[in-house]
Amino acid sequence: MRLSSRLTTGGRINRDRPLRFRFNGKDYQGFDGDTLASALMANGVRVTARSFKYHRPRGIVGHGPEEPATLVQLEGEDAAGNCPATAVLLREGLSARSVNCWPSPGFDLGGVAQVLARFLPAGFYYKTFKWPGWHLFEPSIRKAAGLAPAPAQPPSSGHFEARRAHADVLIAGAGPAGLQAALEAGRAGKRVFLADEGSEAGGSLLNRTLSIGGRPALDWVANAVAELCGMENVTHLQNATVWAYREHNLLMVNERCPEQDSILERSWRVRAGEVVIATGASERAMVFGGNDRPGVMLAASVQAYVNRWGVAPGKRVALFTNNNSAYAVAADLAAAGLIVTAILDSRRHIPQAALDLVPDLPVHPATVAAGIFGHKRVRAVLAAPLSGDLAKWIRCDVLAHSGGWNPTVHLWSQSRSSLRYDEDLAAFLPDSAVQNCRAVGAAAGDLTLDRIVAGGADLPYAIEPLWRVDVPVQRGRAFLDIQNDVLVSDVHLALREGYANIEHVKRYTTGGMGVDQGKTGNINIIGTVAMQQGVPIEQIGTTTFRSPYTPVSFGAIAGLREGTVLLPYRHTPVTQWNVDNGAVMYEAGARWQRPGYFPKPGESLQEAVNRECRAVREAVGVYDGSPLGTFELKGRDVPRFLDFIYSNVMSSLKPGEGRYGLMLSDDGLILDDGVAFRLDDHRWLLSTSTGHADVVNQHMEKLLQTEFADWHAMITTVTSQWNNATICGPHARDVMQALGTDIDLSPQAFPFMSIRDGMVAGFPARVARVSFTGELSYEVNVAPRHLMALWNKVMEAGAPFAILPVGSESNHVLRVEKGFLSLGHEVDGTVDAYDLGMGWVMSKTKPDYLGKRAVMLRRAGGATRRELVGILPQDPNRQIPEGAPLTPAGCKEATEGLVTACVWSVVNQRWVGLALLENGHARQGETAHVRLQDEVIPVSITKPVFHDPDGTRLRS
């Protein structure tokens, strides 16, 4: 049946701009200004969806984001699932399909579920599918899950954007109350941010035929919008939903189709001085038999289709209400030429003002709708007098019902402000605010225009709540949540079984847990529970209002922020050179990308690493040590400060000298290891591990600013002011000489662990004799602007000595051969300096320093310690995976340690490793056992050093 239901005149659509669209594979036509829902209705499409659980045929129920029944998935370029048809703006070429039915909503095979309905009460999952196991049933049940499929790929063109905004006043909603508030704030010169979810301003006025000061209310809207548009201090967005209200007046706004066509959606994070909640109210459903049949619609929505979109949802409309608002609807429908066959009002006494609006229409007081005749569309409604008199069928093709109005308090509630139940309005209203916000207009319970805008004419609101129809003649299922197919009987069952709290009811029945989050139905569930338990509704309370108010796409939430903003990347001046020279780059802590190794064509990792290691041990190598954290400290109290944060003594250093040390946290864990240099009396240079630079900086600043505010020490981060090339190996000094420097390089004048300023290769440099490789080593620090030039000269000067660039992998091998520790490997939050055989670093002379007492206390506890040892696989060619556990005799039982590192030693021509082992220091020479999944590997326990044990080479 494809009759057109478009009225000949009226509506805020542009009849000169027809738009073609597809729905479930059929082509239709609508107009600019239509939503998918209004266009479908205009084309006479009545059955538009199937329900989730029972697959009952459903039509369009509402006209906004509250729509519970008709969800569609958009296809093509802007593919998206589970969109309410009422919130999809029609555009040329739109293609949509109803979710959750196959092959079509008209003929849906899933419909058989209706037959089984009585066997599928609330919570039936919990009671069955247990034997022999859920895993047998889950796959088929999962198949039925979900509604639309997830979008198959990201949008192929366009992008998302997220930005911030700051406002004196944020106003949510551009209906009469929101516009009014915006005008006042705007005129007062405040920075105003006005956001409205609709495609045009005006809110409910767009759907109704009211007047302000004797002229059409929409003229007033047009004037207000024009005035706001002229104000520099006002930002006015349509198609922009305020979806979350966070702490400290931070609100999230999702703007669809912003002005740039390349932007798909934009989110705004708005920090507002004051928030005005003008989100209006939404109509709630009546609960009666057959209230889910296609053609049973919310009264205000029927009114909206007629007035705003010039569509007649039907020819003969019956209304069912418990409040006044439906009378204005009836009047509008009659005026538009529809036949109003009856107004059923559950109230015994109907206010005269309401009756006066519909002098010629058949009003039935104290009468309820008790059933619907018709399967895929309404054919008649059963009108049942509450007196018990004979119920009779009244013909209609649309039943428009109004259960009253819920102020839209989602944002108010999200702000953590409280709600109260109002007896007169039979609704929850904003009570006291906990953030700087206020509700206005319908959101505050002012449901009529005269209470919002001066001169607004409107019918006074009055209601007698009816949470559900309860008459003997009632027939058919009465739905509380038509998206999740929750029946009144489901709620009764939940209560009967003791799921008495409203949250239990919600979870047991899944009521209000659909995509619509129960915007039209929740209050009726609460009312039904209250009726059943015989307690006042305020005692039941509401379920929590959670963000988002309506679903928001993840892309819009992230904006540009993909991996890289989350994981920034840092480069040194040599990064590109490394890449160009075939380095395999990877993450090396603190966001730095560093070369792992430099494989030649066809060379394996191990071959490349061996080659680099041999260069360092036998000739010379160079690596880019720029990422090391570097800090310059200045002040009279720096010495005592360093003595407090390092476990050893630094204050005794002379200018030009440096010392390796450990930083501990006060609870005795190792925070960092690094080197402190004294530049002169009051200037010091700290070098920390790359990964801990920020933590160490935070640690030092916190102590100086909070604990020792009276100590005089100033910290300046110079990590990126001094980049370095570290030249290491027996020929390091030769390379330095070849580079040319005014620094005396003799071991006497420039010994290990000292620092000198001077010129190197023509650049002002700061050279440190530190060694992470165990070889003679010069860390040549220059300004980053010079590093690349220096680097090239180093490669040049080193060429005669076959210098090689070395990567992190080789550095790892070299430090393991020397038994130097690595925070990520040996230090895992359980060991202390003594365990590492570094007792010497724990000062005996200093009465106090961070971590001292904790380490003493822990060791006094006498718990068995895991101590650092070297291990030699008894098969020298056997590599042991890092992290492999050591167990007593290799049995499958509690571990006694683990292998922290295992490398191929180029100097020993065998695999060597480091391990943490219970009482390891006392077990030198013994055999320990590595336990792998199906293998035991014996290893000999040695000292943790495999090269130059007395350090003559690094001191040379």
Added chain:
Amino acid sequence: MLLIPCPFCGARSESEFIYGGPVRAARPDPNVVSDADWVDYLTVVPNPLGPVQEHWWHARGCGEWLTIWRDTRTHDIVEAPDEIE
């Protein structure tokens, strides 16, 4: 996301700050305090259902370490540091 009053910069977004933990009792002299009291100092922090005094570091700002009193129930900042002028 909080709006944190920095004494130097004024109110700034929480994302500019690094949380520094609750303010603890003054550090006892480790050479006289008992083991139990030392462990207590190291491991137990105030965890009130209500205002807590805490450190924040304006790390992506002026570098100031500041303390505020924040209500753990509402996240309202009930006491802010004095402004520098």
Added chain:
Amino acid sequence: MRYDVTLQRCGLSAVFDLKGAADALRNWAGDMLPPLPDHPNTRTGGGGVELYHIGRKHWLARAPLAQEEVLEAQLKPDACPAEISIVRVSDTLSFFRITGPDASQVMAIACPLDLHETVFGADAVTYSELFGLKALVLRCEGGFECAVEQSFGDMVEDYLTLSCRQKPV
């Protein structure tokens, strides 16, 4: 449609980090520098040198790179008294300029600050965030200037490019 802005990645400036009590600094370097700004997050200028008050007892002196050696000679970082700290940090900061009618829109994507002229005036300068990184932000002719730690320069360039849909000039 893309934003109507010009994006520039600037070369090095001469930058010196100054710490200590205001009068101690004045005594040491007063005559070589513009007057110290007296309000937090504001700046003064003179003789080609700009002075940013970006933290408690903390300033940055900035000048064209050509003046670096002169400033170094005048400020004598190595010789200054224990009370104050002067450190050359020219290489530490990587500067960007975002100018044009839509500059503030691009900044709204990158930075959480309220940069409205009534709040962030002509002489404003402060540390804040750019794409989550610590960044110096100040007004300049027709827009904004930002600086991040030099090693993050490439990343910020990529993200500014992404934000305004165009490459730096």
Added chain:
Amino acid sequence: MQKYSLFSLARNALSGHRNWPLAWRSPPLKDRYDVVVIGAGGHGLATAYYLAKEFGVINIAVLERGWLGGGNIARNTVTIRSNYMRDASIPFYVKSVAMYEGLTRELNFNMMHSKRTMVDVVQTWPKLRELRRRQLVMDIYGSTYEQITTAELRRRIPALTGGGPEARLPVICGMVHTDAGVNRHDAVAWGYARAADAMGVEIHQQTAVHSLLRGAQGAIEGVATSRGTVRANKVVVAVSGHTTTLTETAGLRLPLRTMNLTAFVSEPVQPLIDVIVNCPDSGFYFSQSDKGEMVIGGAPDMGQSFRRDIKQHVFEDTVSAMLSLFPRFKKLKLLRQWGGHLDIAHDASPIMDQTEVPGLFVTAGWWGGYKAIPAGGLTLAHLVAKGAPHPLMAAFTLDRFRHLDFVMEAGTTTAR
């Protein structure tokens, strides 16, 4: 206890479901019990259940200030796994996972337990080293962890299209934990409640405990509630997040901080992901529920909070991380988000012990305690009944703090 089965369902269907019995009673509150358990969440209900079932203690009152199953068990992401690193932790979680797998039968209540495995998406070498280390230790205790190639990883998770060679953090490989699963959190709370009730345990909802009462000798004597004083010589505090709020009323200090953990779900979509996906290097994890919603969790916010809040910047980090690996989710929609508060011990490992107040027991510090509910309940019941710690939980007692012998599991994965 009415037996739930297909037959009982059919029989009741024919009588219009009018004859289902109460799942649990609402008995009058007595003034004395042998044991009072504070908190009708997962750990509280499980402890009461095992006290009755394994140790014959049935004179128990479980006191709940709100509705049963309404605390963190109503807010978590139902990830059940045992891929831990320390000898102290692994056997405990192995036991808990095994108990979960048998819980549907044990409680005659469908937990909808789905042993669908967890797959770690590894993006850095240090993380791979750490997970390999775990793999070898877990193997000793019979917990499974296997490395798979990137190709295999992408085959098992077709939606994982990000993290390619050009990505900021390219995917290196995957780790598969086949023991992991998910189930229905409400069913766990309701199943334990129903079974405990059937054995005589009393569950009292809407009964807020204001303070703990100590006797002259300092031992616990009972609790003061919104419905009057209830006496008991053994009191169990199982109120994640509010532990210190209660223990302070007994003058007890514990090394716990309360903070926020948030989670969110997407709109329901047709089945797409059939494993639990954990991305420790990017900082998020998720699984798809039987309803079709993606259930997504990230890192906690370190600040102390009782607000059950959502930190926008923490939330955005999680979403951004997810999109970098799953770009096709850009048009997927956020449906619902929420926060929960939980307490974390100084060393981020759980605390289960009798405190220095005789008769006062706590179970706390469970950030992500859902996976621990069965073993936690069983071992705590053992401690309460026998007065000695169960071997599986010996490492989690307060005693470890006396000499700062921390159990360091912190940050071992994103999925807590």
